[in-house]
Amino acid sequence: MTVLLLPFGGYGLxxxxxxxxxxPIVIGLLSMIASxxxxxxxxxxxxxxxxxxxHLTARTLTGERSVDLDRxxxxxxxxxxxxxxxxxxxxxxxAHGVRLGITTARSRRKLCRAIERADANxxxxxxxxxxxxxxxxxxxxxxxxGLVVHTILAFLLLTVSGSLYVVAVLRLGGL
Numbered sequence: 001m002t003v004l005l006l007p008f009g010g011y012g013l014x015x016x017x018x019x020x021x022x023x024p025i026v027i028g029l030l031s032m033i034a035s036x037x038x039x040x041x042x043x044x045x046x047x048x049x050x051x052x053x054x055h056l057t058a059r060t061l062t063g064e065r066s067v068d069l070d071r072x073x074x075x076x077x078x079x080x081x082x083x084x085x086x087x088x089x090x091x092x093x094x095a096h097g098v099r100l101g102i103t104t105a106r107s108r109r110k111l112c113r114a115i116e117r118a119d120a121n122x123x124x125x126x127x128x129x130x131x132x133x134x135x136x137x138x139x140x141x142x143x144x145x146g147l148v149v150h151t152i153l154a155f156l157l158l159t160v161s162g163s164l165y166v167v168a169v170l171r172l173g174g175l
Contacts, residue, residue, distance in 0.1 A: 029169065044061075045058030058100060060100070067092050067098050067100045071095035074130045075092050089103050115141065134147055
């Protein structure tokens with residue numbers, strides 16, 4: 001989030017004459033590129049990773065994270081686009097607040113089994129995790145158009161928000 005706010009701080013510094021006037025525009029455009037690459041990758045799993053019966057542990061850019069699969073609270077699907085490809089990451093959060101982005105097939109299978117176990121345990125009063133429709137469709141747990149709608153909305157949100165951000169940076173720069 002700080003990366004996205006850098007240009008606005010730069011405008012304050014340019015207003016008092018601490019930096020040249022064109023600096024915030026350059027910072028803004030570079031911030032948008034850096035944030036679109038960095039933010040989704042902060043919690044994605046990287047090799048090496050470990051699996052146990054109740055935990056999924058993986059290395060991320062911010063260190064090692066371990067998600068308790070018996071205490072999952074939410075599962076969401078994050079979709080990003082690059083060079084004509086679609087990249088999907090399942091963001092899993094457990095009761096301890098740990099968040100891990102799942103990208104490998106092995107981890108997806110483990111998550112799918114954990115969600116099915118949680119659904120079975122829900123009859124005994126154990127809280128059921130909130131799984132988005134798009135995540136269910138990606139995992140193959142629910143048929144339907146959840147994945148198509150999600151992909152279209154993710155693309156529109158990305159293009160519109162990126163365009164609005166560039167417009168805001170350029171307007172503040174007086175261009």
